[in-house]
Amino acid sequence: MNALPIEEEAAHPQPQSLTDLFVSFTLLALQGFGGVLAIVQRELVEKKRWMTREEFIEDWAVAQIMPGPNVINLSLMIGGRYFGLKGAMAALAGMLTVPLAIALLLALVYAQFGGHPGVAGALRGMAAVAAGLIAATGLRLFGALKNNVLGLRLCIGFGVLCFAAIALLRWPLAYVLLGLGSVACVLAFRKLTP
Amino acid sequence: MTEPLHLVFGARDWFDLFLHYLSLSLLSIGGAITTAPDMHRFLVDKQHWLLDSQFNASIGIAQAAPGPNVLFIALLGWNVGVNAGGMLTGLLGVFLAMLGILIPSTTLTYLTAQWGHRNRELRAVRAFKQGLAPIVVSLLIATSWILAGANGSSLKDWPVWLLTAVTALIVWRSNIHLLWLLAAGALLGWFGLI
Numbered sequence: 001m002n003a004l005p006i007e008e009e010a011a012h013p014q015p016q017s018l019t020d021l022f023v024s025f026t027l028l029a030l031q032g033f034g035g036v037l038a039i040v041q042r043e044l045v046e047k048k049r050w051m052t053r054e055e056f057i058e059d060w061a062v063a064q065i066m067p068g069p070n071v072i073n074l075s076l077m078i079g080g081r082y083f084g085l086k087g088a089m090a091a092l093a094g095m096l097t098v099p100l101a102i103a104l105l106l107a108l109v110y111a112q113f114g115g116h117p118g119v120a121g122a123l124r125g126m127a128a129v130a131a132g133l134i135a136a137t138g139l140r141l142f143g144a145l146k147n148n149v150l151g152l153r154l155c156i157g158f159g160v161l162c163f164a165a166i167a168l169l170r171w172p173l174a175y176v177l178l179g180l181g182s183v184a185c186v187l188a189f190r191k192l193t194p
Numbered sequence: 195m196t197e198p199l200h201l202v203f204g205a206r207d208w209f210d211l212f213l214h215y216l217s218l219s220l221l222s223i224g225g226a227i228t229t230a231p232d233m234h235r236f237l238v239d240k241q242h243w244l245l246d247s248q249f250n251a252s253i254g255i256a257q258a259a260p261g262p263n264v265l266f267i268a269l270l271g272w273n274v275g276v277n278a279g280g281m282l283t284g285l286l287g288v289f290l291a292m293l294g295i296l297i298p299s300t301t302l303t304y305l306t307a308q309w310g311h312r313n314r315e316l317r318a319v320r321a322f323k324q325g326l327a328p329i330v331v332s333l334l335i336a337t338s339w340i341l342a343g344a345n346g347s348s349l350k351d352w353p354v355w356l357l358t359a360v361t362a363l364i365v366w367r368s369n370i371h372l373l374w375l376l377a378a379g380a381l382l383g384w385f386g387l388i
Contacts, residue, residue: 029261033376036262037334038365042372061326062307064333067220068299069264076300077307088304096292099261100268104288106259107269110251118384123258125383128354129375130257131341132361138334139366145331149324159332166336174223177329185325192317192324 012049014082018090021079024048025094030102033126036071036095038133041140044078051078053144065177071095149191150184158184199245203278208290211243211274215267215294220302226264226295227253233270248273267295338362353388 015021024043032039037060044050051059063073072095079091113119145155162180165171201207214236218229230253237244252273256266268288275287313319342358361375382388 031260031373032262033258033260039372046369057327057331058323059307061323061330062310063303064330065223065326066299066303066306067223068296068303069222069226069262071262072264072296072300073303076304080304080307081311085304088300092300095262096265099259100265100288100292103256103259103261103265103269104272106255107252107272110255117386121383121386121388122380123254123383124354125357125379125381125388126258126376127379128342128357128383128388129361129379131338132358133365133372133375134341135335135338135358135362136365138331138338139362141331141334145328148327149320150328155328158328159335162329162332163336163339166333167339170340173228173333177223177326180329181326184329185321188325189317189321192321194317 012052014050015087018083018086021083021087021090022094025075025079025091026098029095029099032071033130035130035134037074038130038137040071040074041137053141054147057141057144065181149188151191154184154187199243199277201243201274201278203283207278208286210241211271211287212290212294215271215291216298219295219298222295222299226267230266233267237270237274243274243277244270248277264295267291357382357388 015024028039028043029036031043041056045053045056059074059077060070063070063077066073072092075091075095076088080088083090142159146152148155150158158180162176165176165180166173214233218226218232221232222229234249238246238249249270252269253266256263256269259265268291271287271289271291272284273287274291275284278287310319310322338358342355357379361379364370364375365372379388
């Protein structure tokens with residue numbers, strides 16, 4: 001397969017300021033029902049173009065393998081990439097402040113209306129849509145794998161194994177990441193030119 | 195309805211709450227939700243700080259609310275605090291739980307990401323990111339599968355699966371705003387159609 005182009009600091013748009021980061025991440029978080037990842041990919045990669053699909057997958061891989069909430073890790077990394085520690089804190093605060101206030105309000109409201117059958121149904125419907133959004137994010141990112149050093153065939157192979165282990169066999173994520181992940185990393189290491 | 199809890203909380207108890215989350219932070223690989231079983235064991239079974247219904251509602255509300263799913267931890271802290279007094283102790287619970295779960299993991303992730311970015315030309319760093327890419331993309335599809343299954347696992351739940359699949363196709367292939375789809379899901383659920 002083709003060699004991987006050396007990662008360049010491509011000239012794409014960037015967040016303007018800490019305020020821009022905070023506001024952007026607040027808006028992202030507020031649109032993310034049932035998980036924020038789908039909206040982060042849609043907005044930051046496809047609309048704002050702060051990062052390419054390839055950069056997004058790389059950051060997501062790190063966010064996923066590190067302990068802690070994935071999307072929190074991801075916003076920390078994106079903020080930190082542009083403005084260092086301050087940027088990381090601004091993105092993190094954007095992700096958490098307003099949504100936290102809303103979640104607390106909802107908890108108070110839920111105590112009143114949680115018993116209504118329509119509410120339970122609506123939650124069920126939104127959860128089904130949220131599950132679809134996550135699958136679509138995966139499908140959209142799949143195209144970026146054609147530039148992967150492993151080659152498309154190996155990528156599909158690892159993808160199928162990972163899906164079988166997690167979705168069908170329900171193995172714990174940590175084992176799958178360690179097991180499959182280390183094999184994939186060693187293969188990638190051997191294919192990369194030193 | 196079970197009897198509401200009325201707890202008497204001393205400084206030692208608040209510290210234990212904080213310490214519990216601090217200790218879980220670095221174990222939460224793949225997201226904070228992976229440590230939920232351990233939180234249940236500690237908060238509900240061992241300390242009797244929370245009712246089972248409060249634990250489940252905290253997770254459900256955080257899923258339905260906009261923002262990262264890690265907010266379920268804020269709601270758990272909130273409910274423990276409310277059981278120990280009122281709104282003010284509730285806010286203290288939110289504060290301690292969130293700081294505990296976030297400080298260790300975000301520190302580690304931030305330092306690792308900065309190091310990785312500085313050394314991004316290293317063969318090992320590139321191999322790590324390239325190798326994990328197909329696995330984390332596939333993981334998104336697997337997560338979607340598991341979430342859809344959580345809503346309904348029997349054959350009569352086919353409308354839920356259909357809604358998830360149709361959503362995935364629409365989002366993959368079009369640029370419709372995600373909030374319209376979530377609203378549609380909520381309406382379908384409210385009227386009992388799925």
